[in-house]
Amino acid sequence: MHYSGFKVIKEALTGHRGWGPAWRDATPKAQYDYVIIGGGGHGLATAYYLAKEFKQARIAVLEKGWIGGGNVGRNTTIIRSNYLLDGNEPFYEFSLKLWEGLEQDLNYNAMVSQRGILNLIxxxxxxxxxxxxxxxxIxxxxxxxxxxxxxxxERYPFLNVNNARFPIKGGLxxxxxxxxxxxxxxxxYARAADRRGVDIIQNCEVTGFRIENGTCKGVETSRGFIGAGKVASCVAGSSSRLMEKAGMRLPIESHVLQA
Structure with missing residues (x-):
C-alpha cells in the first residue's frame, strides 16, 4: 500500500475500510542469512538498508516487545549535526541529510520538522x-x-535575555x-523493510546464542532456535546484558534511568 494524500481522502470518504497492517506478523523461519536483534531505530534501519542498498535477502528482525515500544519510543526528539570534533561532525551531517529525505524514502510520516535548533550562550x-x-x-x-x-x-522576543542567573549573550x-x-x-522503517521482504518478529526475546567452535550459528529465543549466517546486536542500553549471554563482556554498563 502506498500512502498519499489521495489515499487519505479516499479512506476518509469510504469509512477507513481500506487500511491494512503496516507490516506482516511474520512467523520465524528456521534459518536466515541475517538475524538482527532489536526492533528499534538502529535494528530496523540496519535491516532496511541491508535489503535496499546491499540487495540482501533472508533477513529477520527480532524484537522482545513491540515495534516502537522500547528505547526508540522514549528517545530525544532533536535531530541536528552541531558537533565540534572532526570525527563526529561528518557522521552527524550525513545522518541529518538522511533525515531530510527519510519520509520520502520510506513513504511514511515520521513527523520530521526542520524548525531549527538554537543553543544559547x-x-x-x-x-x-x-x-x-x-x-x-562550517x-x-x-x-x-x-x-x-x-x-x-528580534527573532524570539519572548526570551528573557537579562535573566540574572542565565543572561543570554548570544547563540549558535x-x-x-x-x-x-x-x-x-x-x-x-519497519513498514519499508517489510515491503522488501524482511521478517519482523515481535514478542521474540533472545535468550542465548548457539556458538560452535567460535562461530555463532544462531540464537535461542522465546519462540525457538533461529539459525543465522550473521547476527547483529542493536539493543541499545541492553547491549552488555545481551552480549553476556554470548560470553562477551563489553566495556560498558547498563543502568536503568528515568528521565
Missing amino acids: HSDAQRDAFIRRGNAM LNGADAELLSTAQIV AQHRGGTVRHDAVAWG
Missing part, C-alpha cells in the same frame, strides 16, 4: 566554545550561524536541525 567562555563549534560545523559542510543578543531578541543556530517522532521512525 550564557558566558564569555561558552561564546568562545560555540564559535569553535560553529567554525568546525568546515565540515554543515550550516551554522552565530547570533548576537540583539538578533535573538543550526536552521536545518529540528525534531522528529522516533517511534514513528521505527514504524516507518
